[in-house]
Amino acid sequence: MPTETFEFQVEARQLLQMMIHSIYSNKDVFLRELISNASDALDKLRIESLRDDSLNAEVDDLHIEIEPDGEARTLTVRDNGIGMSRDEVVQLIGTIAKSGTAELLARLKEAKDETAAEGLIGQFGVGFYSSFMVADEVSLVTRKAGESQGTRWSSTGEGGYTVETVEDAPQGTAVTLRLKPEDAEDQLFDYTSPWKVREIVKRYSDFITWPIRMVTEAPKAEKASEAEAADGAEAADEAEKAEQTEAKAPEPETLNSMKALWARSRSEVSDEEYHELYKHISHDWTDPLETIQLRAEGTFEYQSLLFLPAHAPHDLFSQANKRGVQLYVKRVFIMDDCEALVPEYLRFVKGVVDAQDLSLNVSREILQQDRQIQLMRRRLVKKVLSTVKEMMANREENYTTFWREFGRVVKEGLLNDPDNRDTILRICSFASTHDKERLTTLARYVERMKDGQKHIYYMTGESRTAVENSPHLEAFQAKGLEVLILTDPVDEVWVGAVPEFEGKQLRSIAQGEAELDAEEEQGEEAKAEKERQRAEFAELLTWLGERLQEEVKEVRLTSRLTVSPACVVTDAGDVTPALQNLYRAMGQEVPQSKRILELNPEHGLVTGLRKAHATDADDPGLGETAELLYGMALLAEGSQLADPARFARLLADRLERTL
Numbered sequence: 001m002p003t004e005t006f007e008f009q010v011e012a013r014q015l016l017q018m019m020i021h022s023i024y025s026n027k028d029v030f031l032r033e034l035i036s037n038a039s040d041a042l043d044k045l046r047i048e049s050l051r052d053d054s055l056n057a058e059v060d061d062l063h064i065e066i067e068p069d070g071e072a073r074t075l076t077v078r079d080n081g082i083g084m085s086r087d088e089v090v091q092l093i094g095t096i097a098k099s100g101t102a103e104l105l106a107r108l109k110e111a112k113d114e115t116a117a118e119g120l121i122g123q124f125g126v127g128f129y130s131s132f133m134v135a136d137e138v139s140l141v142t143r144k145a146g147e148s149q150g151t152r153w154s155s156t157g158e159g160g161y162t163v164e165t166v167e168d169a170p171q172g173t174a175v176t177l178r179l180k181p182e183d184a185e186d187q188l189f190d191y192t193s194p195w196k197v198r199e200i201v202k203r204y205s206d207f208i209t210w211p212i213r214m215v216t217e218a219p220k221a222e223k224a225s226e227a228e229a230a231d232g233a234e235a236a237d238e239a240e241k242a243e244q245t246e247a248k249a250p251e252p253e254t255l256n257s258m259k260a261l262w263a264r265s266r267s268e269v270s271d272e273e274y275h276e277l278y279k280h281i282s283h284d285w286t287d288p289l290e291t292i293q294l295r296a297e298g299t300f301e302y303q304s305l306l307f308l309p310a311h312a313p314h315d316l317f318s319q320a321n322k323r324g325v326q327l328y329v330k331r332v333f334i335m336d337d338c339e340a341l342v343p344e345y346l347r348f349v350k351g352v353v354d355a356q357d358l359s360l361n362v363s364r365e366i367l368q369q370d371r372q373i374q375l376m377r378r379r380l381v382k383k384v385l386s387t388v389k390e391m392m393a394n395r396e397e398n399y400t401t402f403w404r405e406f407g408r409v410v411k412e413g414l415l416n417d418p419d420n421r422d423t424i425l426r427i428c429s430f431a432s433t434h435d436k437e438r439l440t441t442l443a444r445y446v447e448r449m450k451d452g453q454k455h456i457y458y459m460t461g462e463s464r465t466a467v468e469n470s471p472h473l474e475a476f477q478a479k480g481l482e483v484l485i486l487t488d489p490v491d492e493v494w495v496g497a498v499p500e501f502e503g504k505q506l507r508s509i510a511q512g513e514a515e516l517d518a519e520e521e522q523g524e525e526a527k528a529e530k531e532r533q534r535a536e537f538a539e540l541l542t543w544l545g546e547r548l549q550e551e552v553k554e555v556r557l558t559s560r561l562t563v564s565p566a567c568v569v570t571d572a573g574d575v576t577p578a579l580q581n582l583y584r585a586m587g588q589e590v591p592q593s594k595r596i597l598e599l600n601p602e603h604g605l606v607t608g609l610r611k612a613h614a615t616d617a618d619d620p621g622l623g624e625t626a627e628l629l630y631g632m633a634l635l636a637e638g639s640q641l642a643d644p645a646r647f648a649r650l651l652a653d654r655l656e657r658t659l
């Protein structure tokens with residue numbers, strides 16, 4: 001096939017532009033990214049060769065090789081791993097399949113300063129493209145294991161790239177960078193210096209489980225002195241000289257220790273080393289929030305290093321089934337995204353589990369059923385939850401970050417992990433009417449509960465403002481009763497599954513009867529007043545119930561309102577409208593249940609309507625007032641009207657008459 005020229009996909013081009021004009025100050029990380037990709041390619045080849053006996057691949061000496069060339073000013077990173085087919089090269093290197101790329105680019109454009117832009121790039125990670133921070137041309141020669149033809153890809157990062165077929169490529173991938181001129185001020189170092197390469201590998205990639213070798217030219221000075229010595233001995237012929245030099249060519253040097261960090265005790269490993277392992281596993285460029293180490297000895301031995309990231313990935317919700325924990329068996333990488341090791345609600349946890357007593361070709365299905373794995377998973381979950389609890393107590397700032405980033409996912413555990421429900425409830429934080437800014441835990445809510453208050457009150461809604469403005473909150477506010485403000489979609493669901501906390505039931509203030517009065521000791525007088533109101537409004541309520549029977553299942557008086565004339569509530573046990581929408585969005589139909597209209601017997605509109613109804617029950621205007629009253633109650637809670645045009649017309653008529 002002749003050389004073909006391709007254009008980069010739009011997003012890829014934009015990202016490349018940023019790399020070329022280097023918005024990331026620490027340029028050394030390009031080598032970490034290339035080594036990380038090479039290491040993944042070696043892992044993939046090893047797994048593939050285990051799975052497929054007929055794969056015609058070389059697997060005897062899997063390694064990574066770095067070759068700096070000072071004269072040509074190039075740096076090559078080579079692996080003899082899985083390689084890529086021609087199509088894969090175009091697919092994987094020419095486009096960015098990562099979800100969130102467009103969003104990231106938009107935010108990068110908005111980013112005010114370099115630090116902000118760096119933060120964003122760091123969260124996203126740009127892998128292979130980071131080579132363009134240090135190189136003005138990058139070429140890649142690759143041959144997929146088992147295939148005979150190779151592919152050469154080359155680009156300056158501007159515009160497009162070329163792809164051609166090559167016949168004699170070795171298995172695996174070699175990436176060659178034509179380096180930009182050194183510019184120490186811009187943190188662009190001499191990456192052909194073996195010293196610099198050694199330093200970067202040690203810092204970022206020491207734990208990589210494959211040997212990273214460096215092949216260097218024999219130092220010039222050494223060659224010169226060899227030549228001098230040879231000159232002195234005139235009898236020595238040219239061939240011998242050449243042989244001597246060749247014999248002295250340095251052995252490739254292995255740069256990394258390959259020590260599995262999870263197998264070493266915490267005191268031997270620096271935080272920096274842990275963080276680099278995290279970055280390799282997660283493809284994140286920022287340090288993790290927490291490192292969790294766990295080991296078990298005895299019949300089922302394993303070691304584990306888990307990390308809590310400092311920020312949520314862009315696809316936290318679009319990839320619900322992916323998990324971030326890798327499985328190793330006796331130091332050998334077995335699989336990514338091991339769903340048997342962590343539940344879905346902890347899918348953001350990254351790390352490694354290295355088990356000693358599993359077979360190297362263990363499958364996902366076997367893992368799911370293995371009792372030992374299940375025990376291990378239980379322990380990992382407990383350890384992660386207890387770490388969060390400990391953060392909450394001792395490192396509040398970290399906990400706050402954690403909760404902001406992952407709280408919405410952790411709350412899924414309230415539904416899906418009943419065994420750990422109590423622990424999860426204890427690490428949850430919620431917005432509350434108690435404090436505009438700070439979140440509260442349930443334990444603190446309970447401490448603040450008023451004497452005689454029996455329940456933990458909450459209200460779900462789209463936003464804090466929507467909840468704060470909803471009529472349901474009025475009397476709770478007036479009486480100083482604290483209400484939790486739950487605005488995540490998952491909140492609609494878990495509240496139904498969690499009956500209580502420390503013996504206190506959770507109650508929605510928009511569902512069922514308002515029990516405000518039950519919370520306070522009611523005097524005889526108040527009771528008598530209630531009775532009187534009930535009798536007084538009985539006829540109006542019956543009439544309204546009939547008039548609005550298509551819309552509501554009941555009309556009743558309430559004590560939950562202080563300012564508004566009316567509100568609608570969901571009956572205890574019925575599905576709330578928000579939950580109905582949620583089910584519908586998931587493609588599940590739920591029967592529509594009618595709600596209840598509640599009236600404030602102290603409000604002028606309601607007392608006025610009662611009087612008007614008592615005077616002339618047949619007045620045709622009364623029905624319209626009833627409709628308006630119900631419509632207003634819906635609007636006040638942020639709901640939609642069934643017939644907004646009719647509502648607007650009725651209202652306009654009324655307003656006109658007041659002028």
Ligand SMILES: Nc1ncnc2c1ncn2[C@@H]1O[C@H](COP(=O)(O)OP(=O)(O)OP(=O)(O)O)[C@@H](O)[C@H]1O
Pocket residue numbers: 033037038041079081082083084092093124125126127128129172173282283284
């Ligand atoms: N040395 C290599 N051998 C085989 N495939 C490779 C190699 N380098 C890159 N690839 C392929 O190209 C893809 C894109 O690489 P790139 O570094 O851009 O992103 P990534 O590693 O998937 O993610 P990240 O950007 O977070 O590092 C990889 O997922 C891999 O499939």
